[in-house]
Every structure is written in C-alpha cells, then in structure tokens.
Amino acid sequence: MRCEEILDKATEVFAEHGYRNTDVQYIADPLVIGKATIYRYFPTKEQLFLAAVERGVSLLNETIGRAVDRVNDPIAKMTAAIRAYLEFFENHPDLVELFIQERAEFRDRPKAIYFEHGCDSKEDCKNEWRSSLVGAISKGRLRKIPPERIMAVTSDLLYGTMFTNHFAGRDKPFEEQARDIQDILFRGIFSDSERRKAKNS
Amino acid sequence: MRCEEILDKATEVFAEHGYRNTDVQYIADPLVIGKATIYRYFPTKEQLFLAAVERGVSLLNETIGRAVDRVNDPIAKMTAAIRAYLEFFENHPDLVELFIQERAEFRDRPKAIYFEHGCDSKEDCKNEWRSSLVGAISKGRLRKIPPERIMAVTSDLLYGTMFTNHFAGRDKPFEEQARDIQDILFRGIFSDSERRKAKNS
Amino acid sequence: MRCEEILDKATEVFAEHGYRNTDVQYIADPLVIGKATIYRYFPTKEQLFLAAVERGVSLLNETIGRAVDRVNDPIAKMTAAIRAYLEFFENHPDLVELFIQERAEFRDRPKAIYFEHGCDSKEDCKNEWRSSLVGAISKGRLRKIPPERIMAVTSDLLYGTMFTNHFAGRDKPFEEQARDIQDILFRGIFSDSERRKAKNS
Amino acid sequence: MRCEEILDKATEVFAEHGYRNTDVQYIADPLVIGKATIYRYFPTKEQLFLAAVERGVSLLNETIGRAVDRVNDPIAKMTAAIRAYLEFFENHPDLVELFIQERAEFRDRPKAIYFEHGCDSKEDCKNEWRSSLVGAISKGRLRKIPPERIMAVTSDLLYGTMFTNHFAGRDKPFEEQARDIQDILFRGIFSDSERRKAKNS
DNA sequence: TATGAATGAGTGTTCATTCAT
DNA sequence: AATGAATGAACACTCATTCAT
Numbered sequence: 001m002r003c004e005e006i007l008d009k010a011t012e013v014f015a016e017h018g019y020r021n022t023d024v025q026y027i028a029d030p031l032v033i034g035k036a037t038i039y040r041y042f043p044t045k046e047q048l049f050l051a052a053v054e055r056g057v058s059l060l061n062e063t064i065g066r067a068v069d070r071v072n073d074p075i076a077k078m079t080a081a082i083r084a085y086l087e088f089f090e091n092h093p094d095l096v097e098l099f100i101q102e103r104a105e106f107r108d109r110p111k112a113i114y115f116e117h118g119c120d121s122k123e124d125c126k127n128e129w130r131s132s133l134v135g136a137i138s139k140g141r142l143r144k145i146p147p148e149r150i151m152a153v154t155s156d157l158l159y160g161t162m163f164t165n166h167f168a169g170r171d172k173p174f175e176e177q178a179r180d181i182q183d184i185l186f187r188g189i190f191s192d193s194e195r196r197k198a199k200n201s
Numbered sequence: 202m203r204c205e206e207i208l209d210k211a212t213e214v215f216a217e218h219g220y221r222n223t224d225v226q227y228i229a230d231p232l233v234i235g236k237a238t239i240y241r242y243f244p245t246k247e248q249l250f251l252a253a254v255e256r257g258v259s260l261l262n263e264t265i266g267r268a269v270d271r272v273n274d275p276i277a278k279m280t281a282a283i284r285a286y287l288e289f290f291e292n293h294p295d296l297v298e299l300f301i302q303e304r305a306e307f308r309d310r311p312k313a314i315y316f317e318h319g320c321d322s323k324e325d326c327k328n329e330w331r332s333s334l335v336g337a338i339s340k341g342r343l344r345k346i347p348p349e350r351i352m353a354v355t356s357d358l359l360y361g362t363m364f365t366n367h368f369a370g371r372d373k374p375f376e377e378q379a380r381d382i383q384d385i386l387f388r389g390i391f392s393d394s395e396r397r398k399a400k401n402s
Numbered sequence: 403m404r405c406e407e408i409l410d411k412a413t414e415v416f417a418e419h420g421y422r423n424t425d426v427q428y429i430a431d432p433l434v435i436g437k438a439t440i441y442r443y444f445p446t447k448e449q450l451f452l453a454a455v456e457r458g459v460s461l462l463n464e465t466i467g468r469a470v471d472r473v474n475d476p477i478a479k480m481t482a483a484i485r486a487y488l489e490f491f492e493n494h495p496d497l498v499e500l501f502i503q504e505r506a507e508f509r510d511r512p513k514a515i516y517f518e519h520g521c522d523s524k525e526d527c528k529n530e531w532r533s534s535l536v537g538a539i540s541k542g543r544l545r546k547i548p549p550e551r552i553m554a555v556t557s558d559l560l561y562g563t564m565f566t567n568h569f570a571g572r573d574k575p576f577e578e579q580a581r582d583i584q585d586i587l588f589r590g591i592f593s594d595s596e597r598r599k600a601k602n603s
Numbered sequence: 604m605r606c607e608e609i610l611d612k613a614t615e616v617f618a619e620h621g622y623r624n625t626d627v628q629y630i631a632d633p634l635v636i637g638k639a640t641i642y643r644y645f646p647t648k649e650q651l652f653l654a655a656v657e658r659g660v661s662l663l664n665e666t667i668g669r670a671v672d673r674v675n676d677p678i679a680k681m682t683a684a685i686r687a688y689l690e691f692f693e694n695h696p697d698l699v700e701l702f703i704q705e706r707a708e709f710r711d712r713p714k715a716i717y718f719e720h721g722c723d724s725k726e727d728c729k730n731e732w733r734s735s736l737v738g739a740i741s742k743g744r745l746r747k748i749p750p751e752r753i754m755a756v757t758s759d760l761l762y763g764t765m766f767t768n769h770f771a772g773r774d775k776p777f778e779e780q781a782r783d784i785q786d787i788l789f790r791g792i793f794s795d796s797e798r799r800k801a802k803n804s
Numbered sequence: 805t806a807t808g809a810a811t812g813a814g815t816g817t818t819c820a821t822t823c824a825t
Numbered sequence: 826a827a828t829g830a831a832t833g834a835a836c837a838c839t840c841a842t843t844c845a846t
Contacts, residue, residue: 022818023815023816024815024816025815035816035817036817036819039818040809043817044816044817045815045816045817071820149816168816
C-alpha cells in the first residue's frame with residue numbers, strides 16, 4: 001500500500017537527515033512520486049513523522065508481545081522481553097533516531113509516543129507484568145520488592161542501554177548484552193556476604 | 202564574563218525552544234546585546250550550542266567528582282555517585298534537553314559530548330572506578346563480575362533513568378529513586394533461593 | 403442542466419472566497435460531484451469564472467431590458483433603468499464581488515466583461531438610449547446636452563453607487579437611493595438663480 | 604528613505620501584477636535589495652500592500668485638500684475638488700489598481716481603506732463640506748437639498764468615473780471630463796420647462 | 805569592540821490541471 | 826461520461842551569517 005511505503009521511506013529518511021533537515025521532497029524522490037502525493041496521505045510533515053514513530057512503537061510492542069506471549073515462567077518471560085527489546089533495536093536503529101527527533105522537535109507534547117503508546121501507559125500490559133512478578137514473588141522466586149520498582153528499573157535500564165548503544169556507538173551483540181543485563185538485574189552486584197549484611201540493615 | 206553569561210542564557214533558551222527553533226536573536230535580546238556580538242564570541246550557532254553542552258557536561262563531571270572524591274568505601278562511592286547523578290539532573294533539566302538536541306541535530310558527530318567528555322571516555326576516570334570495583338571484588342564485597350560490566354550496566358541504568366524522568370514526566374524525588382536503583386543494582390531481584398540456583402547453573 | 407448548476411455555485415463560492423482563494427474543489431463539493439467533472443464543462447478555472455461573470459452581466463442586461471422595454475416616455479425610461487439597476491445589485495451582491503475579482507485577477511484583458519457585454523459596448527443598446535434622449539431633447543424636455551455625456555455621467559454615477567454601496571457597507575433601500583440620484587441627475591444642485599447665471603456664462 | 608522607496612516600487616509592482624501574482628522578490632529585484640530586507644520594514648506582504656494603499660489615500664487627501672484649501676466660494680470649491688480628484692487619478696492610475704486589489708483580496712476587512720481613511724469617514728472633513736454646502740443653500744445658490752445627498756451622489760459619481768476610466772479604458776482628458784460632470788451635476792439634465800414641472804409635482 | 809542592517813538560501817504547503825480507469 | 830488520484834510549479838516567510846560603521 002502507498003501509505004506503508006511512504007512510512008517506510010519516511011522512517012529511513014527522517015532517521016538519516018533528522019526531522020528538520022528532511023525536505024519532504026527527499027522522501028518523495030526515491031519513491032518516484034510527487035511531494036504533493038505524500039501530502040495526500042499525511043496532512044503535514046509533522047503528522048507524517050509522528051505516524052512513522054507510532055508505527056515503530058507498535059512494531060516494538062508486537063515484537064515483544066510475540067516474544068513473551070507463550071512464555072509462562074515469569075523469569076523466562078523477563079529474559080525473553082529483554083532479549084527481544086535489545087534485538088529489536090539492533091534491527092531497527094532508525095527508530096532510535098526517530099525517538100530522539102521526536103523529543104527534540106515536539107517538546108510541547110506531554111509525553112513521547114514511546115511512553116504514550118508503550119507498555120508503560122497500557123494498563124493491561126502493565127497488569128500482565130505486574131501479576132507475573134507478583135506470582136514470582138509469592139512463589140519465593142523473586143525478592144519482596146514492589147513490582148512497580150522492578151518494572152521501572154528494568155525499563156530505565158533497557159531504555160538507557162538502547163540509547164547508549166546508539167549514541168556511544170557501542171556494538172556489542174544483543175545476546176551478550178542481554179546476558180550482562182540479566183546477570184546484574186537478577187543477581188545484583190553484591191557478593192553473598194555483602195548481600196546478607198544489607199538484608200539485616 | 203561575557204562568555205559565561207552568553208552560555209548561561211544559551212543553555213536556557215536552547216532548552217526552551219530547541220536548537221532549530223532558537224533564533225540567535227532570542228539569546229541576544231534578554232542579554233541586551235546585539236546578535237552580532239554573540240558571533241564575536243562564538244563563530245557559529247553550532248559552536249555556541251556545543252560549547253553550552255560541553256560546559257554542562259563539565260559541570261556534571263565536577264559535581265559527581267566532588268560527591269565521590271572523599272569517599273573511600275567503594276560501595277559508598279557508587280551510592281554517592283548515583284545520588285549525585287540523579288540530583289544533578291533534577292537540578293539541571295535544561296541539560297537533558299540539550300543532550301537530546303545535540304543528538305537530534307548533529308547526527309554526524311561520532312559520539313555525543315556526554316560520552317566523549319564524560320567519565321566513559323576518560324581513562325583516568327574509568328581507571329579510578331575500575332580499581333575501586335576490583336578492590337571491592339577482591340575483598341569479597343562484590344561478586345566476581347567484570348568491572349566493565351558493572352560500569353556499563355550502571356551507566357546505562359542512570360542514563361535511561363534520567364531520560365525517562367524527563368520524557369515521561371516522572372517526578373519522584375531523587376533520593377527515593379536512588380534507593381530503588383541501588384536496591385536492585387546491588388542485590389538483584391532474585392530471591393536467595395533463586396540466586397543460589399542461578400549460581401549453580 | 404449541469405452547466406447552470408455549476409455556474410450558480412461558482413458564482414456563490416467565487417463571491418464568498420474570492421477568485422484566488424477558491425479551490426475548484428470548493429465548488430465541486432457542495433454539488434457532490436468530482437472536481438474533474440467541472441473541468442469537463444469548463445476547460446480552466448479562469449473560463450469557469452469568466453462564464454459566471456458573463457452570465458451575471460447577461461442577467462443584468464435582461465433585467466434592465468425588461469424594466470425598460472415597454473416604457474416609452476424617455477424620462478420614465480431613465481427612471482425605470484436607474485431603479486432596475488440599483489434593485490438588481492441589491493438582489494445580486496455576489497455579482498459585485500465578481501466584477502471586482504475579475505478586474506483584480508485579469509488585469510491584462512482590455513475591458514471588463516461588464517463594459518464589454520454591457521450596454522456601453524452594444525451599439526443597438528446605445529442607439530436606443532441615444533435616440534430616446536435625442537427625442538427628449540428635441541421635444542424640449544431635456545437640456546441640449548450631447549446624449550453621450552448624459553449616458554456617460556449616468557453610467558458612472560450608477561457604477562460608482564453600486565460599488566460604494568458594497569464597499570462602504572451602505573444599505574439604503576434602492577428606491578430611496580434611486581430617488582436621490584434622479585433628483586440631482588435631473589434637476590442638478592443649482593438653485594434657479596444660479597442656474598440662470600450659469601446659462602448666460 | 605528605504606521605507607518610501609519600497610512603498611513606491613511596491614505600488615508600481617502590485618499595480619502591474621496584482622497582489623496575488625506579485626512575488627515580493629519582484630519588488631526587491633528592481634530596488635537591488637534582498638527580499639528579506641523588505642521583510643525588515645514590513646512584517647508581511649499583506650501589511651506592505653496595505654501600507655502602500657494607505658499612503659496612496661493620504662496622498663489623495665492631501666492633494667484634494669491643497670486644491671480646495673484656499674477656495675472660499677462653495678461652488679468653486681466643488682469644482683476644484685472634482686478637478687483635483689480626476690486629475691489625481693489620471694496621474695496615479697496605479698492607485699486605482701490597488702483599490703481593486705484591496706477589495707479583491709481582503710474581503711473580510713469591514714471597509715476599504717479608501718472609505719476608512721477618506722473624507723467620507725472623517726468627521727471634520729465631512730463637516731467642512733457640509734457647512735460649505737449649507738452656506739450655499741442658505742444663500743440661495745444651491746437648491747434646498749440635504750447636503751448629505753449632494754455629498755453622496757457626488758462621491759459616487761466621482762468614484763464610478765474613476766473606475767470606469769480605468770476599466771473601460773476611457774482616456775478623456777480630466778479637464779473635459781470635469782466640465783461634463785459639473786455641467787450635469789450642477790444644472791441637471793432637465794430643460795427649464797421640465798424642471799419647473801418637476802418642482803410643482 | 806560592538807552592532808544594526810542586509811540578505812541568500814532554504815522549505816512546508818497549496819492547487820490548477822491531467823490522466824487512468 | 827465521471828472521477829479519484831497524482832503532481833509540478835509556486836511563494837511567503839525565516840534566519841544564520843556577514844559587513845560597514
């Protein structure tokens with residue numbers, strides 16, 4: 001479909017040149033269509049851009065959803081999500097750029113689309129994770145930590161990892177990175193003895 | 202000095218309007234100087250902006266340095282750094298905007314100033330942390346994890362937390378947030394039994 | 403007929419938005435036809451517009467013609483024409499707009515349609531009025547003035563009145579306005595004594 | 604001064620191409636200045652245009668004012684005004700175009716600048732003419748006609764004459780045209796006998 | 805040194821017109 | 826015949842940067 005092709009190319013070109021430096025013509029030319037044709041599908045450059053971001057976020061949600069869906073074990077579920085998240089952005093570096101562009105240009109919007117359409121803002125998505133975590137805690141597999149805290153720290157860690165990968169030019173393969181993250185996220189950095197000490201304090 | 206005043210106002214105005222939407226005139230006007238005067242101190246708008254970012258990163262480094270300097274205990278040192286980092290960005294939200302603007306507009310630069318001038322790229326800074334961590338590991342206070350991994354995960358977590366605070370409009374006080382982060386970073390989310398299981402696998 | 407409906411709507415929409423601000427789509431939409439359909443009847447937007455103006459001028463001519471046709475007395479004939487003219491534009495304010503739009507946009511055309519198709523340019527129409535006036539003069543009912551002068555001044559006066567009504571937002575009822583005009587046009591503003599003086603000079 | 608030069612050229616170019624077909628560049632080029640320079644003096648194309656019209660109307664007012672100022676005799680005063688008006692527009696045909704353009708493009712403005720800034724809307728200007736006419740009537744030089752009617756009919760006649768001259772491509776010298784108008788306006792077209800009849804009816 | 809003034813280059817958006825169906 | 830879709834050509838306005846004073 002026209003619409004999808006345009007969004008594909010828009011994602012690519014916006015990521016390459018940045019929102020402000022992208023003349024809509026740059027998107028039209030490689031598609032061999034007129035600039036005005038793009039304006040038939042998207043009323044403004046801004047809406048075209050935001051549509052591209054939204055589509056990216058949807059794709060992210062679906063990808064993680066698929067990776068996690070059939071997994072019942074709560075820890076395996078987290079593992080799967082972390083891997084899927086990192087893999088997704090390794091495969092879609094353009095989207096990282098789009099996130100940045102969005103925040104840079106549309107400072108007035110209350111929330112980034114990533115947060116607005118992401119799992120963070122969807123009650124059912126959050127509930128699923130929360131109950132999964134609560135189950136794991138009650139089964140004695142996780143420490144008694146408020147599930148919200150686990151979710152927030154994990155989200156922040158992944159978000160930060162994604163951006164750092166991109167901005168610092170880090171290119172560790174996602175599998176290894178996932179393992180590093182899981183190692184620390186799950187077991188912490190304290191030794192057993194230090195941990196015992198902390199528990200008692 | 203003129204130069205500092207300009208950078209102050211530039212930071213403020215760039216953060217408010219974004220790089221592209223900031224007319225250099227907007228910086229000159231409240232300082233009651235001519236636009237061309239700014240060009241006497243900074244040859245281009247780009248360099249003015251980058252100077253503002255660099256100054257911000259320096260300030261960050263100094264702030265964290267000061268917080269950490271006199272602390273010898275490695276774990277207390279990390280705690281101090283985490284708190285100082287979060288407190289710094291709570292006090293300097295403008296800088297978060299500047300980081301975003303930088304990545305959005307100067308996509309061609311290999312590394313963000315944050316990473317280029319931050320501790321991540323300074324060997325002595327990194328060495329200090331590395332030896333601190335190695336010491337803690339050898340004293341049995343931390344698990345045997347490559348110190349680079351600890352440093353990377355901690356950096357990413359803080360970086361992600363800072364951005365999320367800003368973009369998702371989160372406003373938890375930094376002390377509480379620091380405690381949450383330390384809790385998980387230090388002790389992990391696994392229960393004792395799960396942890397034991399993991400160690401053996 | 404299609405053609406007439408289109409001209410009706412075109413007159414209305416051109417008058418409302420002006421020629422340049424009228425998207426041909428605005429005419430098609432309320433008629434519930436495609437924009438391209440209009441182009442089947444009128445080859446260009448310009449020709450559509452000019453056709454609408456021409457139709458308006460024809461209507462004006464017919465209206466005045468009907469008002470004047472059966473009147474034989476030359477002075478009553480003028481009276482009838484003046485009334486009919488003012489009444490016509492009170493009923494068709496859209497047309498005044500169209501006249502303006504025409505002159506504004508098609509500056510290169512030698513003459514406005516109003517003058518090209520109006521009585522001023524039609525020899526038989528002019529001859530009719532001329533002979534009517536000549537008759538009145540020879541019967542001693544009008545002063546010995548070149549009939550062309552009477553026609554020109556009357557035309558200009560009516561033309562100016564129509565525009566002023568429209569542009570200055572004047573809304574005197576046309577009957578009253580017609581009487582005012584006739585009073586001065588027929589009898590002049592001089593008193594009898596001043597008139598006598600003038601005659602002798 | 605820059606401002607005046609720009610208005611001069613703007614008047615000329617707007618009159619030649621029409622408001623909509625005038626690229627601001629067309630005004631800048633012959634002045635050998637940059638387009639942006641014009642925007643330093645006039646914030647929008649619209650305001651530039653309206654400023655040109657206003658200046659034209661001011662010039663008209665001054666010109667007529669000067670022609671009429673020292674004339675005390677009321678009838679000579681009218682004669683002078685009529686001549687000055689027609690002469691002015693013979694010398695400034697551009698302004699006629701501007702009036703048309705204004706009405707064509709700025710349909711939403713309540714009144715044309717001509718009427719807003721012209722004598723019609725200035726109480727002192729109107730009062731001066733009114734008292735001049737009242738004086739002439741009381742001295743028995745003009746018929747007992749409400750001075751407003753005289754003023755309205757005269758204005759309309761001149762306004763219509765100006766437009767007709769322009770739109771119909773008429774090029775009678777203004778002196779002759781002024782005489783024709785005065786002849787009819789002052790003495791009417793009725794013969795003495797017809798006039799007497801009318802008075803009695 | 806400080807700056808007001810000048811401007812070239814750039815871009816989002818519109819719309820009359822065409823054309824394939 | 827009727828039309829939805831496509832588009833090239835236009836144009837107002839902005840702003841980083843320069844330069845004469």
